[in-house]
Amino acid sequence: MSLLSDPRWGEALTHLSDYLGNHVRVSVTALALGLVVSLPLAIAARKARFLRGILLGIASIVQTVPGLALLALFYPLLLMLGSVTLNWFGFSFSAFGFLPAVLALALYSMLPVLRNTITGLNGVDPALLEAAQGVGMTPRQSLFTIELPLALPVIMAGIRTSAVWVIGTATLSTPIGQTSLGNYIFAGLQTQNWVFVLFGCIAAAVLALAVDQLLALIENGLRNRSSLRTALGGLGIAALIAATLVPTLARGPSSYIVGAKTFTEQYVLSALIAERLRAAGSSASSREGLGSSVIFDALAANDIDVYVDYSGTLWLNQFHRSDMPPREQLLDELKTILAKQNITLFGELGFANAYALVMPRKRAETLGIRSIADLASHTSTLSIAGDYEFFSRPEWAGLRKAYGLSFRAQRTMQPDFMYAAVASGEVDVIAGYTSDGLIAKYDLVVLDDPRHAIPPYDAIVLLSPRRADDRTLQAAMTPLLGRVDIADMRAANLRASGNDATSSPDAVARWLWDKIGKR
Amino acid sequence: MPHAPLIAYANVGKTFAGRADERVVAVDDVSLEVGQGEFLAIVGGSGSGKTTLLRLANRLIEADRGTIRVEDEDVRGLDPVQLRRRIGYVFQSGALFPHISVAGNIGMTPKLLGWPAADIAARVDELLDLVQLDRKQHRDRLPQELSGGQRQRVGVARALAAKPRIVLMDEPFGALDPLTRDALGDDYRALHGKLGLTTVMITHDMTEALLLADRVAVMRAGKLLALGTPAELTRSNDAYVTELLRTPRRQAERLNTLLPRGAA
Numbered sequence: 001m002s003l004l005s006d007p008r009w010g011e012a013l014t015h016l017s018d019y020l021g022n023h024v025r026v027s028v029t030a031l032a033l034g035l036v037v038s039l040p041l042a043i044a045a046r047k048a049r050f051l052r053g054i055l056l057g058i059a060s061i062v063q064t065v066p067g068l069a070l071l072a073l074f075y076p077l078l079l080m081l082g083s084v085t086l087n088w089f090g091f092s093f094s095a096f097g098f099l100p101a102v103l104a105l106a107l108y109s110m111l112p113v114l115r116n117t118i119t120g121l122n123g124v125d126p127a128l129l130e131a132a133q134g135v136g137m138t139p140r141q142s143l144f145t146i147e148l149p150l151a152l153p154v155i156m157a158g159i160r161t162s163a164v165w166v167i168g169t170a171t172l173s174t175p176i177g178q179t180s181l182g183n184y185i186f187a188g189l190q191t192q193n194w195v196f197v198l199f200g201c202i203a204a205a206v207l208a209l210a211v212d213q214l215l216a217l218i219e220n221g222l223r224n225r226s227s228l229r230t231a232l233g234g235l236g237i238a239a240l241i242a243a244t245l246v247p248t249l250a251r252g253p254s255s256y257i258v259g260a261k262t263f264t265e266q267y268v269l270s271a272l273i274a275e276r277l278r279a280a281g282s283s284a285s286s287r288e289g290l291g292s293s294v295i296f297d298a299l300a301a302n303d304i305d306v307y308v309d310y311s312g313t314l315w316l317n318q319f320h321r322s323d324m325p326p327r328e329q330l331l332d333e334l335k336t337i338l339a340k341q342n343i344t345l346f347g348e349l350g351f352a353n354a355y356a357l358v359m360p361r362k363r364a365e366t367l368g369i370r371s372i373a374d375l376a377s378h379t380s381t382l383s384i385a386g387d388y389e390f391f392s393r394p395e396w397a398g399l400r401k402a403y404g405l406s407f408r409a410q411r412t413m414q415p416d417f418m419y420a421a422v423a424s425g426e427v428d429v430i431a432g433y434t435s436d437g438l439i440a441k442y443d444l445v446v447l448d449d450p451r452h453a454i455p456p457y458d459a460i461v462l463l464s465p466r467r468a469d470d471r472t473l474q475a476a477m478t479p480l481l482g483r484v485d486i487a488d489m490r491a492a493n494l495r496a497s498g499n500d501a502t503s504s505p506d507a508v509a510r511w512l513w514d515k516i517g518k519r
Numbered sequence: 520m521p522h523a524p525l526i527a528y529a530n531v532g533k534t535f536a537g538r539a540d541e542r543v544v545a546v547d548d549v550s551l552e553v554g555q556g557e558f559l560a561i562v563g564g565s566g567s568g569k570t571t572l573l574r575l576a577n578r579l580i581e582a583d584r585g586t587i588r589v590e591d592e593d594v595r596g597l598d599p600v601q602l603r604r605r606i607g608y609v610f611q612s613g614a615l616f617p618h619i620s621v622a623g624n625i626g627m628t629p630k631l632l633g634w635p636a637a638d639i640a641a642r643v644d645e646l647l648d649l650v651q652l653d654r655k656q657h658r659d660r661l662p663q664e665l666s667g668g669q670r671q672r673v674g675v676a677r678a679l680a681a682k683p684r685i686v687l688m689d690e691p692f693g694a695l696d697p698l699t700r701d702a703l704g705d706d707y708r709a710l711h712g713k714l715g716l717t718t719v720m721i722t723h724d725m726t727e728a729l730l731l732a733d734r735v736a737v738m739r740a741g742k743l744l745a746l747g748t749p750a751e752l753t754r755s756n757d758a759y760v761t762e763l764l765r766t767p768r769r770q771a772e773r774l775n776t777l778l779p780r781g782a783a
Contacts, residue, residue, distance in 0.1 A: 131614035133579060135627045135677065136604030149618050223618075 006196040011504055018285065020203060021245070022179040027170045027211075028241055030102045031163055034109030039155075042117035043143065047285045052118060059111040067169040067247060074100035075176045096294070096303040097287070101173035101180075108169055109162040116158025120151030149222075152246060160212050165209040171200065174289045175262065176446040177298055181207070186289035189262035191264050191496050192416055193504055196234055210240070255283035256473065259295045259307035263387070263415050264496045264505075265353060265435060265489065269308045269459075271509035275484060276476040290391060292317060302466040304474060310353055312455035314338075316394040325388050334460075342465035346474065347481040351435055354457035355395050357384075358432035360423060361445040371448035375429070376403045383409040385418050386431035396431070412492055416497055419444065421466035435459075435486055437494025459484070483516040523591060524552035524716045526576055531585035533571055545571040547741035548585070553719055555684075558711055560732035561721045562763065568741040569721040573687050576719070577606045582755070583761055589685065604628055607678030607686035607716075612694040613670040614663035621647075621673050622658045628681040646676040649710065662755050668699035675707060686711075688720040692727065726767040739762060 038059075041455050045052040078100050085091055148155075167502070171182030184200025187193065214236040221229030256277050260270035270286045277284040287304050296318055298304045311334055315321050319337055324330075335345040340376060357372055369375050375382075384407045390396055391410060399405060411427060419438035423428040432439060434457075436512040462479070467473050496508040533546040545568040563569040567635050575587055576579040578599040587594045594602060625646055626639040634642070634683045650672040662670055671691060678686055691707075693699040708731050711718050722728050728735045729749045737745040737752070737760050745752055745760045752760060753759045 125614075127610065127612075127614045128616060131610050131616070132580065134577070134603060134608040134610065134614075136600055136631050136681075137627075138600050141631065145619075146616055 006195050008193060009317060011506060012199040015183070016203065019179060019181050019183050019200075019507055020207065022160075023167070023170055023181045023204070023207065024240060025068055025245070026101050026173060026178055026180060027163075027167045027207075028096060029098075030105030031109055031159075031166050031341065033102060033106040034162065034166070035113060035159065036104065036108045037354070038113040039117060039298045042114045042122065045114075046118050046121045047103045055114060056111075056118070061115050062107050063111045065477045067104075067108065068172045068175070068494040071101060071104045071169075071172055072291075074104045075396060076090075076374065078103070079297065080412070095300060096298045097173075097177035097179075099208050100176050101170070101178035105166050105170055105173070109166045112158040112161040112165070113155070114158075117151065117155045120154030120158075121147050124150045143503035152222055153219060156222075160215045160219075163211050163215060164208045168204060171204050173487045175291055176294060177287050177290055177303065179285075179287060179476065183288055186262070187267055187505065189414065190262060190289070190416065191267055191503065191505055192498070196504075211237070214240070239381055255285055256306065256467075257303035257304045258284055258286050259290055260286055260288040261292060261295055261307075262289050263433070265433070265493050266308065267505040268492050268496050268508045268512065269349075271505040272480070272512055273308070273461075273477070275305060275506070275509050275513065276480065277473070280472055280476045282472055282476070299462055299464045300343060302464045305464045305467045306477070307462060308349065308459050311460055312354065312395070312457040314453055316398075320393075320394075324452060324455055327458065330456060330459070331458060342468060344463040344468045346461040346463050346477055348483045349459040349461065349480060349484040350459045351484050351486040353433050353459055353489070354454055355390065355393075355430055355431050356434050356449070356454070357399075358419075358439060358444045358446055359421065360425075361443050363425075364445050364447070369447065371450050372399065372403050372405075372453070373450055375447060376405055379405050379407045380429035382407055382436070383411065384429045384431065385411045385413045385421055386428040387415045387418065388412055398453045402451045412512065435493060437490040438493070438497060440490065441494055459489075479517065484512070488512060488515055523560050524554065524588075525555045525557075525590055526551075526553040526587040526719065528552070528572070528575070529588075531572075531575060531582050533568075533575060533580065533589060544568075544741045545583075546575065548658050549738075549741075549743045550585075551736060551743060552715060552747065555717055556715055558708070558718045558720070558731060558733045559598050559733050559736060560728035560734075561719065561736045561738060562723065562725050562728045563721075563738035564723060566740075567738040569738045570689060571739065573689060573719060573721050575686060576685075577603045577608060577742070580713070582646060584683070602682060604632055605683055605685075607681075607683040609671075609674050609686065609691040611686040611690045611778060612667070613662070613674040613675055615670055617662050621652075621665070624662065624673055625676045625680050627677060632681055642680060643676075646679060649679070650676045650724045651706065652676075666699075667695050671695060671703060672706075675703075679710070684715075684717060686718045688718065690722055691720065693722065693724070700727075707731075725763045726770065731768055 026270060034491070041055060045055050065073075067459060075096070078454070098153065125308030128140065128150070130144060132146045137145065166508070170180050171185055174182035174186045181200050181204045184196045188200065214233045217236070218230050218233035221227065221231070221233060256274075258270045258273045258277070260266040267288060270288060274284040274286055290298065292313060293363050295304070295307055296309065296314070299307060307373070311331055314334060315330060325333065331345075331348070338345050358373065359369070367378060369378065386396070391412065407429070415433075417443050418430045420430065421427050422440035422444065432444070432446070438444070461477055463470070463473065492508050492512045495511060496503055496505060502508070520559055528549050528551040531546055532544070535543045535545055542700070545669065547568070549572060561572060562568045565753065571580055575582050576589060576594070578594055582652045584667040589597075589606070603716075619627075622640070622643045629639045629642055639680050643658065644654050645658060652669060652672055657665070657669070660779070665673065674691065692703055695703065704727060720728075720732065734746065734748055736743060737757075739759055744757050745755045752764060755761065
């Protein structure tokens with residue numbers, strides 16, 4: 001099938017107003033905040049060498065922090081701040097999505113504006129400053145009538161640079177719960193949907209170019225004292241913002257928000273839940289690509305309404321339990337603990353997605369490895385790969401302790417590339433997921449865990465405190481409980497990891513529902 | 520007191536911090552009075568302190584020692600911004616605001632003083648006539664569209680806009696070609712008389728000073744070496760003053776031989 005006639009373009013287009021709208025809102029707000037802070041700072045610092053050095057130093061350091069890390073840092077920071085304000089002033093705020101994204105991006109936008117404003121102002125001919133003083137201007141009048149207008153081209157160049165940066169970096173706000181054009185990129189990357197990745201990149205680039213050109217028009221108008229051009233540019237920016245606000249205002253507040261973590265199965269399941277809600281006549285949107293602890297906190301804070309988690313993940317990571325009760329008992333206890341936070345464990349989907357050590361079947365047979373216990377004696381010559389979280393998760397510590405594992409090398413990989421890597425022999429063992437369809441595809445084998453170092457990972461549906469007694473949501477979720485077995489999930493995950501028209505999460509969700517809905 | 524000095528420096532000194540611990544004495548114990556209606560030229564080389572002396576009058580630079588009185592008021596007791604608005608100042612090579620039209624540049628001080636827009640517009644036209652620039656042709660232009668001479672005419676108009684009694688000029692014609700410079704100098708001298716101005720002009724060109732000014736002050740290394748009419752200066756014993764006068768004198772003699780009267 002040719003790239004252009006691929007139906008996924010059409011599917012991508014259906015998300016555009018949501019993603020683009022959110023992207024513009026978060027970028028424009030961040031840019032505005034950045035300007036409001038950095039312009040006065042630059043003006044104040046332009047003549048104070050010491051202050052100027054400190055400011056530019058801090059802004060440069062911020063700039064060297066990778067965008068994704070900066071965004072990720074603001075989440076726990078705001079979470080902490082939120083609990084402080086709750087304790088002291090009796091209110092809290094959402095540390096999820098918009099706020100951390102705006103703050104991080106605003107900080108990110110500051111360097112070009114600071115630097116160019118200071119450079120621009122200090123570049124004004126001293127003879128003109130004397131002239132301004134000489135004709136009887138106060139320092140303030142000199143600043144506004146002479147210095148700022150003359151520095152304007154340089155300042156605007158800085159604003160344009162930071163606008164392009166912010167719009168580009170805003171694609172990274174998806175993992176902290178801010179919908180953006182990055183949703184295309186993250187979802188596309190996780191589900192190997194290159195059409196989505198391409199679409200997201202193009203959309204972000206077009207947006208950045210459009211904003212840059214509109215700002216150039218404003219600059220040009222200001223410089224040539226053409227109110228027409230200034231007005232046209234301003235109107236363009238205003239229209240862009242207005243256009244992205246309209247669909248949101250029309251959507252209304254009653255819609256459900258479904259969360260998804262960063263891997264394929266989560267995209268499929270959130271698409272399935274969203275589709276069930278829509279089938280029941282509600283509206284639903286997704287917040288995808290969220291980190292494990294971000295998504296749980298977001299649910300507890302009612303920022304999302306429903307998502308699928310795994311019992312063992314919560315047990316170890318969220319509640320830091322080291323005991324390992326049998327499956328049923330763990331679920332019961334988990335339900336009680338969650339209820340204390342007003343979170344409802346609504347039920348199990350029917351399959352488990354545990355971390356498991358996985359290696360090629362032939363290799364395992366040659367080496368005579370059937371379980372992790374067998375593996376232990378070989379690890380000094382073997383390398384292991386895991387996803388972004390695995391090596392910092394307690395499961396890994398548990399495994400190493402229980403079996404005395406000590407690998408020659410360990411690597412972190414994007415989950416979907418891991419399987420291909422182990423199949424090709426690039427790494428020897430991977431920490432895969434039991435429900436992954438690629439295990440069968442690449443003829444891999446899941447190693448037994450005779451010492452039960454890895455807890456059970458039943459997929460469970462969690463409801464936010466606000467939705468605890470929501471009949472519509474419960475009615476939509478009930479038909480899913482106990483219906484998704486491991487074979488279905490593996491098949492669904494395998495489909496979703498393909499790269500064709502039937503592999504988008506929405507399409508796979510429909511396929512999965514066709515299979516399980518009839519039972 | 521009909522001949523009260525409009526500007527009076529008394530034992531004025533100014534020292535700048537130079538590189539490292541070096542202190543640069545820019546103006547050293549200068550006393551000088553400029554009478555009403557007088558055209559005074561201050562002549563000196565670069566670093567002689569002539570620009571500093573000029574700027575002390577409208578507090579672009581603050582004096583360390585001595586007192587400066589403008590229109591019989593100690594400048595230290597005046598708001599510097601208000602003081603500058605009532606003294607015209609013509610800068611070296613114009614220093615017009617490049618992003619503001621000719622009319623905007625000329626009307627700047629009246630605007631800062633809060634004149635009504637109609638009054639400013641009328642005043643701008645009046646001044647364009649006065650400095651011999653065509654109203655229609657120049658009013659809405661940007662400074663960069665003008666020739667050097669035209670720009671300095673706008674600079675003079677800007678200094679005169681708020682009807683000051685005093686005009687300070689910082690090497691106003693230095694960057695112009697000789698013909699333009701000559702014409703502009705004569706035109707300004709005429710305005711000075713017509714409007715009853717009191718003018719202090721600094722220049723490094725003794726010829727220009729002798730031709731335009733009523734009295735000439737000679738500065739060197741921050742000190743006032745000599746002060747007087749051209750005729751008085753010729754009687755000075757100071758070697759530097761004599762040296763400064765030699766050039767115009769020699770030029771005049773040579774021109775006299777080259778261009779004998781009636782031959783041109």
